[in-house]
Amino acid sequence: MTAIQQRPIGVFDSGVGGLTVVRALMERLPNENIIYFGDTARVPYGVKSRHTIEVYTEQIVSFLLEHDVKALVVACNTIAAVARDKIRQLAGGMPVLDVIAAGAKAALETTRNNHIGVIATSTTVNSNAYARAIHKQNAQTRVFSQACPLLVPLVEEGWLDHEVTRLTAREYLKPILAEDVDTLVLGCTHYPLLKSLIRQEAPQLKLVDSAITTAEVTALALKQQQLVNPDHTGAQYRFYVSDIPLRFQTIGERFLGRSLEQLEMVSLG
Amino acid sequence: MTAIQQRPIGVFDSGVGGLTVVRALMERLPNENIIYFGDTARVPYGVKSRHTIEVYTEQIVSFLLEHDVKALVVACNTIAAVARDKIRQLAGGMPVLDVIAAGAKAALETTRNNHIGVIATSTTVNSNAYARAIHKQNAQTRVFSQACPLLVPLVEEGWLDHEVTRLTAREYLKPILAEDVDTLVLGCTHYPLLKSLIRQEAPQLKLVDSAITTAEVTALALKQQQLVNPDHTGAQYRFYVSDIPLRFQTIGERFLGRSLEQLEMVSLG
Numbered sequence: 439m440t441a442i443q444q445r446p447i448g449v450f451d452s453g454v455g456g457l458t459v460v461r462a463l464m465e466r467l468p469n470e471n472i473i474y475f476g477d478t479a480r481v482p483y484g485v486k487s488r489h490t491i492e493v494y495t496e497q498i499v500s501f502l503l504e505h506d507v508k509a510l511v512v513a514c515n516t517i518a519a520v521a522r523d524k525i526r527q528l529a530g531g532m533p534v535l536d537v538i539a540a541g542a543k544a545a546l547e548t549t550r551n552n553h554i555g556v557i558a559t560s561t562t563v564n565s566n567a568y569a570r571a572i573h574k575q576n577a578q579t580r581v582f583s584q585a586c587p588l589l590v591p592l593v594e595e596g597w598l599d600h601e602v603t604r605l606t607a608r609e610y611l612k613p614i615l616a617e618d619v620d621t622l623v624l625g626c627t628h629y630p631l632l633k634s635l636i637r638q639e640a641p642q643l644k645l646v647d648s649a650i651t652t653a654e655v656t657a658l659a660l661k662q663q664q665l666v667n668p669d670h671t672g673a674q675y676r677f678y679v680s681d682i683p684l685r686f687q688t689i690g691e692r693f694l695g696r697s698l699e700q701l702e703m704v705s706l707g
Numbered sequence: 708m709t710a711i712q713q714r715p716i717g718v719f720d721s722g723v724g725g726l727t728v729v730r731a732l733m734e735r736l737p738n739e740n741i742i743y744f745g746d747t748a749r750v751p752y753g754v755k756s757r758h759t760i761e762v763y764t765e766q767i768v769s770f771l772l773e774h775d776v777k778a779l780v781v782a783c784n785t786i787a788a789v790a791r792d793k794i795r796q797l798a799g800g801m802p803v804l805d806v807i808a809a810g811a812k813a814a815l816e817t818t819r820n821n822h823i824g825v826i827a828t829s830t831t832v833n834s835n836a837y838a839r840a841i842h843k844q845n846a847q848t849r850v851f852s853q854a855c856p857l858l859v860p861l862v863e864e865g866w867l868d869h870e871v872t873r874l875t876a877r878e879y880l881k882p883i884l885a886e887d888v889d890t891l892v893l894g895c896t897h898y899p900l901l902k903s904l905i906r907q908e909a910p911q912l913k914l915v916d917s918a919i920t921t922a923e924v925t926a927l928a929l930k931q932q933q934l935v936n937p938d939h940t941g942a943q944y945r946f947y948v949s950d951i952p953l954r955f956q957t958i959g960e961r962f963l964g965r966s967l968e969q970l971e972m973v974s975l976g
Contacts, residue, residue, distance in 0.1 A: 479759050480749055485952045490748050560954070588871075591860040602857075602878070605871050683754045685829070707976070 440506070443667050446471035446674070447656065448507030450498050453481030454686070455590075455627030456513030457693035459537065462653035463511070464675075467660070469667045471674045473505050477706070479681035482590065483516040484559030484626075491561075495521040497706040499528045501678075508665050511656055512536035515558055515625050515648070519567035533659040538562075540655045541623045541648035542571035548644050549621040552579045555614040555643070558625030560585040568625055582617045586610045586626075593628040594689055599635060607632065607639050615640060624648060631692070677701045709775070712936050715740035715943070716925065717776030719767050722750030723955070724859075724896030725782030726962035728806065731922035732780070733944075736929070738936045740943045742774050746975070748950035751859065752785040753828030753895075760830075764790040766975040768797045770947070777934050780925055781805035784827055784894050784917070788836035802928040807831075809924045810892045810917035811840035817913050818890040821848045824883040824912070827894030829854040837894055851886045855879045855895075862897040863958055868904060876901065876908050884909060893917060900961070946970045 447467075449460055453476050460474055475498050477483075483491050495517050502510065510529050512518045517525075518536035526534050545554045545568075556568045562585075569581040589610070592603045614622070622643040624630055630647050637645065660666045667673075679686070682703050690698045716736075718729055722745050729743055744767050746752070752760050764786050771779065779798050781787045786794075787805035795803050814823045814837075825837045831854075838850040858879070861872045883891070891912045893899055899916050906914065929935045936942075948955070951972050959967045 479755060481754075485750075486748060487950050487952050490950045561952075587864055588857070588860050588866075591857050595856055597857075602871055602874050605874065609871070681756050681759045683756050683830075 442508055443665055444471070444669060445506050445508040446473045447509050447511060448473050448475070448502035448505065449511040449513050450475040450502060450517070451514040451627060452477050452483035452516060454478065454690050454693050457690055458627045458630045458649040459511060459513035459652050461693070461695045462649040463656060466653035466657050469670055469673055470660070471667065472676070473502060473507060474675070474677045475501060476677070476679045478679040478683060478686065482559070483514065484561045484587070484590070486561070488520050491517060491520045492524055494707070495524060496528065499525055501704070501706060503528070509533040509535065509656065509660065511652060513627055513652065515562045515627065519562045519565035533663055533665070535652060535656045535659055537627065537648040537652050538567050538571055540652040541625060541646055542568055542575070543655065544646045544648070544651035545621050545623050546572060546575055546579065548646060549579070551618070551620050552576070553617060553619040554579060554581050555617070555619035555622040556581060556583040556625045557586045557589070557610060557614070557622065557629065558583065559590065560587055562625055568623060580617070582614050582619055584610050584614050589632060590626065590628045593631050596692070598631055603632065603635060604639065607636055611640055620644060621646060675700055678704050680704065680706055711777055712934055713740070713938060714775050714777040715742045716778050716780060717742050717744070717771035717774065718780040718782050719744040719771060719786070720783040720896060721746050721752035721785060723747065723959050723962050726959055727896045727899045727918040728780060728782035728921050730962070730964045731918040732925060735922035735926050738939055738942055739929070740936065741945070742771060742776060743944070743946045744770060745946070745948045747948040747952060747955065751828070752783065753830045753856070753859070755830070757789050760786060760789045761793055763976070764793060765797065768794055770973070770975060772797070776801075778802040778804065778925065778929065780921060782896055782921065784831045784896065788831045788834035802932055802934070804921060804925045804928055806896065806917040806921050807836050807840050807894070809921040810894060810915055811837055811844070812924065813915045813917070813920035814890050814892050815841060815844055815848065817915060818848070820887070820889050821845070822886060822888040823848060823850050824886070824888035824891040825850060825852040825894045826855045826858070826879060826883070826891065826898065827852065828859065829856055831894055837892060849886070851883050851888055853879050853883050858901060859895065859897045862900050865961070867900055872901065872904060873908065876905055880909055889913060890915060944969055947973050949973065949975055
């Protein structure tokens with residue numbers, strides 16, 4: 439029998455974007471085993487209705503619970519925005535960490551003038567989840583959000599340092615910059631790949647990378663709940679996806695920052 | 708009992724793009740009843756594997772056959788590229804028309820120098836379906852294809868006449884223009900909305916709009932098989948989708964060119 443500490447962390451996303459969170463977890467918690475699920479057959483969630491997202495999320499969480507995870511990391515802003523309560527309910531007492539709570543916390547620790555900008559998908563922005571998470575901790579903070587539906591396809595096309603991406607980012611950032619924000623939350627797991635381009639477009643902003651901040655809160659939660667894996671024998675990683683489309687390996691490795699092994703396709707629902 | 712001629716035409720797509728084909732059918736065949744299915748919960752298909760696309764297509768065709776359609780119109784290039792044989796098999800002897808066969812035919816009728824360009828999603832381009840359809844009729848024709856994964860999100864963002872879209876189109880068209888093509892197939896049902904921008908970027912090209920050409924071949928097939936609806940009492944239109952996301956109504960009406968009524972959500976699979 440496996441001690442609970444040796445069980446894997448379950449990380450999930452609507453597609454490949456959550457691999458940026460896995461990458462941050464691997465760096466921050468090198469002894470932890472990780473199981474990843476990416477719903478690549480049904481990606482993107484950012485344009486789907488709340489009901490559909492909840493149904494899909496329930497299927498993913500069941501899959502991970504069957505694999506005996508000790509904690510759940512919601513590595514998808516859209517899922518965290520829409521289905522966080524549902525996930526906590528399904529997870530029982532197990533720690534549930536998510537990119538929105540982690541990003542909101544880090545943004546509040548970063549801002550000096552209490553003007554925070556958030557860029558994300560349309561569904562995340564319309565859910566108002568970042569503003570709610572921030573206001574729960576500090577009602578005086580002003581939050582300015584901007585939906586950026588083109589940034590995900592631009593990242594997946596690999597145009598990370600391209601004139602088109604630069605113009606698109608400039609257009610999306612304009613209304614946020616007009617509000618004198620000093621901190622910008624990258625509210626989608628694809629956006630960390632655009633960090634250097636966004637830095638060039640808005641050098642005055644401090645960027646909150648929610649992959650890194652999520653790894654931080656996960657480390658803290660495991661420690662507090664005595665779930666840290668004591669083994670130093672080399673962590674195991676397994677990656678499950680609902681579809682393996684063309685170029686998946688290439689795109690996945692761009693997000694993960696290393697080669698993508700132990701990859702398996704499974705059908706849900 | 709409804710005479711077979713009075714039954715609807717079943718039109719389907721992975722999402723809203725097929726509404727450009729419905730629009731062309733409404734104009735070309737104003738007496739025909741139409742049932743549309745758009746798989747908006749699982750869009751886009753252009754990045755999914757062949758197997759997944761076949762499974763989803765089978766579910767859609769079964770749904771339309773249960774609704775007693777007299778003909779099937781595949782208003783999605785990706786589905787036509789990947790699953791046409793499967794659809795014909797499921798449809799029995801009923802006419803099956805599709806955007807690729809129609810676009811290939813029109814391109815061959817249009818070109819003077821036998822150099823044809825095709826722009827489409829990655830899956831359509833990688834399937835090589837346009838080149839095969841064109842070469843079956845004329846093996847001497849040269850076909851140059853270019854995957855344009857960013858054009859769909861740009862259309863859905865509504866940036867139909869935007870500098871970013873112009874630069875993106877220019878970049879995608881460059882390799883095709885270098886091959887001295889005289890005819891360009893818009894091999895994705897979203898692209899007709901970019902017709903005027905593409906015309907400005909490449910005024911020397913004749914554009915093949917596969918929505919219009921698909922309506923033409925459908926009209927011909929109904930006539931040949933004596934399936935034309937004799938009623939002039941006003942056609943009925945019904946629209947089914949697997950999800951009704953944010954802004955769906957707005958985007959749908961942009962494609963259909965009129966208000967979107969009789970819209971219903973259904974779950975498949």
